[in-house]
Amino acid sequence: MPIHYDVTSVTLDEIKNLVSDRAITGETMLLNMGPQHPSTHGVLRLLLELDGETIITCIPDIGFLHTGIEKSMEGKTYQQAEVLTDRMDYLNTVGNNLAYCLAVEKLVELDVPARAQAIRVILAELQRIASHLIWLATQALDLAAQSVFLYCFRERELILDIFELVSGQRMMTTFIRPGGLWRDVPEEFETAVRDFLGHFPKRIEMYEGLLTKNPLFVDRTKGIAVVSGEEAVRWGMTGPSLRGSGVDYDLRKVNPYSGYEQYDFDVPLGENGDVFSRYIIRIQEMRESIHIIQQAMDKLPSGPVRSENRKFVPPPRSELGTSMEALIHHFKLWTEGFDAPEGSVYVPVSSPRGELGCLLESDGGPKPYRAHWRTPSYANLQALPMMAEGHLVADLVAIIGSIDIVLGDIDR
Amino acid sequence: MGLEEKAGNLGFVTTTLENVVNWSRTRAMWPLLSGLACCAIEMMAAQSAHYDMSRFGMELMRASPRQSDLLIVAGRVTNKMAPVLRRLYDQMPAPKWVLSMGDCASNGGVFNNYAIIQGVDEVLPVDVYVAGCPPRPEALIHGILVLYDKVQQEGITEWA
């Protein structure tokens, strides 16, 4: 019976080696924040030790969204397990699919046609923009800029419309499949994406106009939670949170996957490592994503979108009526799945939050023996106590927003 | 031949007290600003300009359970979150309603393992279930309108 756990109470005894001595004598105050709190971006819980309004220690308590996805994946075949990856980091669903499919492809050594790779890049970058839009909306909302929230969600709808166009679903697309894509994109895809590319850069200008020089916003973000490059690396931070500290590390550049090496783009770097730098970086990243999508659209190759390797990829539906062999392959793949060779692979991709890695271990059967996700928010959140120390409680919401956590990504 | 006919020209409307109370409850229902998982993003989308839930009297979402009437359970409910959710529900003043948004909240969805509660109705009395993974904002709005229909039929003594 689940309800009998008393999770809300934390005794001082449990955390006495995490708080300062003054908390034990009662000189400082222990305050609970979350899991029901509008600016913890989900169900994050923080225990704060406060001296007046200054944070002395901050102890995150996570797991309120622990879904057991890693366990559930062990009970599904490689094709079925992909559905669960969408639900993990729900702002980066396409990126999760991509990481998972790349891992499966590496495990079974599957080829992916060039057209599929280009479409994967387009969708992943669109998803990156959508994710950054949600981040911008919530970060601005936390700092009391309501209108940015409304604008960001307006633009996000356009991206979701494109996803719906290609896959029939707004968020949980599962469009990228091991060996390619589910199907080719419809004809309207090109105009939809070009339309979006046409007017989105002006919208970024608009967000910047609302925030970048806004004194209320700048006062609350500049000089807050400064992280040096060495500290960020030491704590294993990745993504914009790391690049905000001036460390040049982007997996799309250093370890290109899915044909990122063909595209020309910059990796924006921050100067100060504070909340404002991380904000500027994400805004710049949206612009770079536009560049990447533009290039990918311009040289979008034609051809098949699924590998011809019938041992792992189901045949097209049109062949089922005429070819006995295709029917057998289809039946085998959807009833038993495919056997992967024994071994373990790890594939990292660059999610909007940092390095998202999928570790798959196979025992030779049709189901992953162990699936583990190295999620960026988990690593970034771990640095939060270090970042929050010495700041005011009011700044904490800006700091949480700036590392762009998604609780589904942390708790899995 | 009744009061309505006689008073019609004077600008009166006659109705029952029950109708008025239920009508006013549906026209200013404040949901609790509490998102759990993926569905919370679609709930935010429903609140934003494109879908604009404030058309249905949901002008603002309150972060405090003391000020809200409707708990939208948006996302999967874990064993660790369930007591918290129950406490939130207990803290809401009556009359209060619960809308279970999405497959995970309604019946566990794609997850059946050690961590996820198989439907939030194990811990809360749910009024309306909205299907979808995640439901579109339109689906959420439809669910809310269904809830309004339900509220319209409630007796005034039910929450007394």
Add this chain to the structure above:
Amino acid sequence: MGNNLQKAAEIIQEKYNGEINSFRDQITLLLSKDSIVEVCQILRDDFSFGVLVDETVVDYWRRKEPRFQIVYQLHSRQHDERIFLRTPVSDDDPFTSSVVSIYPNANWYEREIWDLFGIRFEGHPDLRRILLPKGYQGHPLRKDVPIKVEETRFTFNNDELARGKPLAKE
């Protein structure tokens, strides 16, 4: 395989009697759990593997002895190389040494491993459950714990399943 990685792997293999495996261009070193802290120290200081990317466990219940293998993944930014370390941990009284003193971000990874697999880390500063609620019994990611916990509800077994859930009856 890069030069730095090659050298590191050879030295560790020689000195700590490790076993090198290579699968799909990934280098994995199998080590005994006593040497893991020293090896991490050497890799960090001499071979610039400055980041612990990930730490997790694979449970080989009834397949291999010893039962668990802890997987560490280290990354060198200068050379852009990754190395995987694996240390076996046996089933009875599973424990190993913590690497928090070398990589501070191992803290949460090791808490997660304790939470989900029940492997203790000696020298860990704060070994509490992290993802599951405080009073939870057992370690669910072990292979001897079943994946599904509840029958799917249908009309014919609804009443039976609902009997165990008294809370929402009001």
